[in-house]
Amino acid sequence: MKRLVLIDGSSYLYRAFHALPPLNNEAGEPTGALFGVVNMLRAHLKEQPDYIAFVVDAPGPTFRDELYPAYKANRQAMPDDLRAQVEPMCEIVQALGFRILRIGGVEADDVIGTLATQGAADDIEVTISTGDKDFAQLVRPGIALVNTMSGSRYDGEAAVVEKFGVRPDQIVDFLALMGDSVDNIPGVEKCGPKTAAKWLGEFGTLDNVIAHADDIKGKIGENLRAALSRLPLNRTLTTIKTDVALDYRPRDLVLQPRDVETLRRLYARYGFKQALRELEAPAGAAGDDDAGKISVRGTAAGYARGSVAAEAVDPALAVPGQYDCIVDDPQLQGWLAKLRGADAFAFDVETDSLDPMRADLVGISFAVEPGHGAYLPLGHTYPGAPAQLPRAAVLEALRPLFADPLKRKIGQHGKYDLHVLRRHGVDVRGYADDTMLESFVYNATATRHDMDSLARRYLGYDTIKYEDVAGKGAKAISFAQVALDDATRYAAEDADVTLRLHRALAPKLAAEPALERVYREIEMPLVPVLERVEANGVLIDADELRRQSNDLGKRMLAAQQKATELAGRSFSLDSPKQLGQLLFEELKLPALVKTPSGAPSTNEEALEAIADLHELPRVILEYRGLAKLRSTYTDKLPEMVNPDTGRVHTSYHQAGAATGRLASNDPNLQNIPIRTDDGRRIRDAFIAPAGRKIVSFDYSQIELRIMAHLSEDAGLLRAFESGADIHRATAAEVFGKSLDEVSGNERRAAKAINFGLMYGMSAFGLARNLGIARGEAQDYIALYFSRYPGVRDFMERTRQQARDRGFVETVFGRRLYLENINARNQGLRAGAERAAINAPMQGTAADIIKRAMVDVDDWLEAHRSQALMVLQVHDELVFEVDAGFVDTLRTEVSARMAAAAQLRVPLVVDSGVGENWGQAH
Template identity: 80%
Template structure:
């Protein structure tokens, strides 16, 4: 029996709030607060959640202008300001949505419609059934197999071409043109005067498209024909304004919108406050209290970046009865401080945590410290609370000086949760930390990377069965949120001391689990924990960038984007929106009659990068569109953004590295992400030219050569692959010679390219279909290539089958060093899910081993650098590459020492080769 497809519900929050406000009477609660719109939205949400969607998001408009305002300054100009009674219900609505466990999406620069459109198509392409919950007719343009519209207020549903035609008189793909002709009074988009939905549908029924209507405008008689001809100049813009974008670069994928556990305590308080008796009754008969993640989430639970400071008194917490699991003390006197220093010194180990006012560890101000020496016994030391009437706190400088020897003692074991953040904060306050021995985030990650999120709240729920105090319970949230420095010290103590206490309890729960798995314990002790201070030093070092150079590149990219737009317009013979997949699809496939070689799961022609590449040889326009998209992405992601991220104190860019991200162990970086800068394009290399060394210093880049292929040779023990690597030959040429039965000198460029595609493709589970597409050959020919490859390298075939079998039997695969990747879908009935798990099973040992190797190299290199003063700094890690900033006279020494340590980071059956380069900037160093 086939399993039902997962389902995503996308809720048009802005639409429902306005419609509920105008549809329902002006209700109020006992305190006189308006509740009508809120009541309508809550009922809609309850109805949605009863259907148990797999994924759900509540999408609302972000404040500020969007790209439509730039295109048309009068866009929505005639909308009245939001009524005060409605404005008062916006934040309560968001509070209830969050408490229900629903993700709220609010993306600046675009409208909620575009976010919904992008997520809907992306989910449908992944085989997820999508329901868009809205009353907005514009969304009818998105209806197709797998995407339906539901108006929860009226109960109507549009889920097929027939239902759209029945309602609007046109097909879904004609809705945009219908809206362009009609205009939209709400959005201040003037259409054809006197042209209503029936007239617009009639024209489209006769001519098919807006372009055809425009082309035949002279044929339409009477006053309405005159009105049409008068409106012709603005109709293309209308079409752009009414097109819902479906190609946004979003940080959240559809599968990251899983419905979280509701927070029943918060809902109980809010439902009672607003008089929602039926919802409260339903809640009391349903789920208990649990957590949906907060400022502690994703491992960073120390702070509250972006929360507004209160002007006067500390916030009144939503739950003044906050419970704590132990005895927590507030340290406000020197006697208390001395007593706690004695306790910490006498304890075998202690947990600690910092409280700050920012998520950025390079800028956060220390507000307080917490400690725990045994389960149930913890303290909070406030140092920076600054609200009126705050109790006297100990002097920051003297207090930290008294604590510094304890934290600097390598013999005193300290433990934390995502402690790298705390190491940064304390270092910036003059305290160097030694003896950081355990991190509960990393214990959980190594024990099972995929079993849970690794933030403290999720771990407390999973391993302790305990619901922690949430950040918003002490600091509020949304517009009413305050900085932690404004939180009343009593409330701060319950929250912060609990952090330390729960961290200690988690360590006591997780440590035995790791000790029971010696291979995992070694990964944790020998790789992940020693890497924490190494990454902290790399982040603190930062990297210097040339902001002026990036600004010049932004200007150049802008000019080239405009030129690409003009060139595309000339090729098309008319204007069209390059950012609209719909318009692009009509142009390429309907007008230019290019073949639709790549389809979406619903069978519609795709206009994604793969689809455009597939037809780029047949017409120049797809190549121009690809060029435009590439330029736009580089500009928005790097050249515009990086200069704004230079730290004012250091003059450098400081990325953050994440150990508990990818299940394979690969490091990720963020704020900014420096691991995705293109290396194979001239523009990507130009961006790397802006990563520079200061005067008297050079940039050195050291990169493992073909490390995953070498790991494949090691794991498979295939004699042919081992022989090729041991000889030092060009591995792809050697593979081609082996597969095609030629000498190395006889191998053609195409044969080498085919061998390279197979070499890399097999590591990622590529089959004949993928290889055929990559090499532009017939599928049968690609299958012959793969069969020939396996006949020459039987060890590779045996390794792949052995790995699949191991994954099926054990449920996991391992790296050379013992890291595990659990594969949830390896026994799935769904063939697609199972095949994906099998591909991951083959790739994970290679990618994970590569990650382990470079981490081991970083640890040994950092230890060597510690004795070299400031002559060399490790400033970046990017996949298989390490980047250094080095004194000119020390370059040769660094190359020799780093190369030896990288090559010696693992003993494989083939040598580890390191390619190195030196330059004034990162690009030159390649």
């Protein structure tokens, strides 16, 4: 079937302009929007459609302006930086061979709608490339939408329903009800997508909604009835025309030959280096369908649909792959020979569970060269499944390869695979590269770091999704039930794409030596360490947690009774709607915090803001705190004990926070409150077995020490070198007193400033924190900076470096990109500036404890029977240790943690010992 791509040029120009930072070429000309559009066009060219057009709005009014003079009246004039990019954009589009379509009197949407319906009627497969939701009304057999910025695709009614809650034939009515603030079309007040979808689900059409307007109760019903007269016009304005008189048909839109000289000139002028390098290469690089004799062939599932922000793609890494399914011994021996002969291989395991501590191995996939891979099924059990090689014998044959430290293994989030293989008797050594971590270190914020996202960004390749082969929701099946052909396409592609990603990402890291060191010296050595910590798990006292749950339940009931007494009536403390009505309508308390939709908020911040005005918000906050501890920890942790080990096993995620801090989940053990008695009690339930102790090591004020190191402020360095209480020493410096003369309030103020500055706290925030006037808080900050001018200079220097380079760095060279540091929006820019100050300190602290974990784990190699590392919580490491080995452990671990970085001030490590974590902390 022939294929037609219709590109909504106006939409992408604006979206690229607002999505990307304000880039400029060497001459200072703006290039951000142009860069985005050119990348999107190159992505479409790689798909090699039969017909393609670039459609933009023509100047002048359209028929919609005649129907409704206020149509788009609130749109601001095109920004000058964007206007300057329109002409070169059109030059590049034409030079690439695209037909540029502009039709007066109608919008680009109408031209696209007409060509799309004509194409579908001519049995042409039509793709509309846009980010505009209005086009969802055109989706039908033969017409699909793709958003190359987000990678989303709507290719049938089900996809539209999943996204919007209504069918394609209901989209116009959906839009008419909601209105469109961008186009200045007023809808029903307070009618958002959920309400519009609900009405259309109940009544079917806009006409029926109008007919039943009197049946809709409440304020929203009043709003609907007030809008009835304008809804028919809304429907007309939001309907895309499909009958525009055009001088051409879809089959006239053949791509024309490129004007290479013009492209070369424009690419050079605007600094599009990768586009210049690709200029002489063919536009697409599809594979040869007859080339392979392999049993299963990979599909590209929308091959090369890269996003507008995608990296430059090597076409050789973006073609569909060819895959084997290994089901007999000759095939196995052939692949074992390939693996033995390769310097490195990528691998991936398939299992029946997301929990690596319980997952059963279903199969393993391998790749030794891009575009080729194999799947070795070991546990598919569906009726009629082909015979598979015996798992024990296969693992025995693979064990020497995985155990060889000189044989480099490559994975994607390989810690999971290491767990599964270890539990099945295969220890992996030589785990050399992890594409999730390569991407994370290269640019932590450019994309998510799952395989699907990385393949789109760095390969221009859409992978087969798990739900494509196993289904989703209630109809999902275990991977053990997936047919071998489907399993091979999915699983072998995982190993193949992992290898391709490594080939794409390794050169990027190699070009940045500091990032390469972070990856090689911090992140990769940490993978097996974390796998061991997770596997060790931690022992909990389930009976103690049940006692705590019982106590928390009694106190929750008391809080409920107190709240009912204060309210004068009963209400649900768990219902934001009932709570909002009580606080803001009945008690008339001010709504100081609003939701994004403008409604009064009842979240924690909102209740804190009014807690001094009435006792009830404070009681609600107390109730919520108790309920969260109970549901998250005291009730849940006993249920999470692994029946095989008798322990709780958390999972640490290396590629979570952009600063490099580890995240903990299933369960999250890093968010147990430490400043409350209840939080500390929960730690009492983390215990040591008989004959052992819990030992905790914690860096003392590490981020402040890093601030002193980075700022080189003489006063701050002196305060740390003295070994005195840093907050008391700061207070003495700021208020001009001796250490003995500093009052408790002065120390508290100094502590608030010390920590607040690292997180960008304003005078308003400090005033609220200390309960003082804003002017007094501003005086405190001014006095602080007068005593510590190096800190002020460091903060300003860091902001400027972030503005100039777009990123800041940790002491060890980890980069933290700040996409909004030069944003036009003041709020976004201020947030990025605060992050620029904090990220080097928090990121350096993360790097330090990771380095310490690697060094400590290496020392523990010879002492694993005597001590286990069982937890990492921010700046703290927790161990379970033989009672007779405690002193040795404290000496060795403290020394290694203190030596994990050489700063201008000493790193201080506190340690404690106890029968449980609470006693040791």
